[in-house]
Amino acid sequence: MSTNNLNFRESKDFIQSLERGLMVIQAFSAETPQLTVSQAAAATNLSRPAVRRILLTLEALGFAESVNGIYSLTARTLTLGYAYLSSKNVWSLAQPFMREFTDKTGESCSISVLDGNEIVYVARVQAKRIMRINLDVGSRLPAYATSMGHILLAHQPEEKLEPLLNDIPLEGFTSNTITDRESLKAELQEVRKRGWAGVDQQLEEGLRSIAVPIRVDGKVIAAINCSAHAGRVGREELRGSYLELLRETAKDISKSIAASGQSI
Helix, strand or coil: CCHHHHHHHCCCCCCHHHHHHHHHHHHCCCCCCEECHHHHHHHHCCCHHHHHHHHHHHHHHCCEEEECCEEEECHHHHHHHHHHHHHCHHHHHHHHHHHHHHHHHCCEEEEEEEECCEEEEEEEECCCCCCCCCCCCCCEEEHHHCHHHHHHHHCCCHHHHHHHHHCCCCCCCCCCCCCCHHHHHHHHHHHHHHCCEEEECCCCCCEEEEEEEEEECCEEEEEEEEEEECCCCCHHHHHHHHHHHHHHHHHHHHHHHHHHCCCC
């Protein structure tokens, strides 16, 4: 968190109740779709009375529902994410180029942005194949174990990157996951130098991917990737013809966004 953000949090303009409400909403996930007051309090480090009031308020507003003291979010919560997507409809410009890439390769193509130490999917074209990881717009993955995450981390200013890396719990998802901070720093330096990232079965066994940056006015605004099953697409093929096609796709998307005049 930047110094400016820390200073603002201490100002009279900062609404702590809003922060707490968002923390409770974010406590729900694919792993924890239902929570009791006690579980939500433990997940957010907030007091039980505060969490109880927040959940009751969310329920009254239609964003949550409860059965026998167990809470879950309702479909109305999707309007919060849709507000972002509709206000950032710039990503709709990327869809035709992503579909063309997927049609040519038969592999999935995604775009993500960095949020803390995670990547968040903002656009995705799914190949007609079954994968164990179910991903869609809004999905979040650890940046350090993904090719798009490597791109986005590698292009962070040094003063932001160091705190980010120090805050990441480097869990080993597979035997290939980079769990040493110095090794991760070295990999990110290499990614920045060569202009692309490749991850081979670091997040999931059998899944490898490549990613390149999407730039507008010289600034990296997002990352785009291609993911494929390791048994179907070899590393050389993925980092050869697929990589060149992905670079062209990123350039086309960058030009389209720049020409649209829309802000990110």
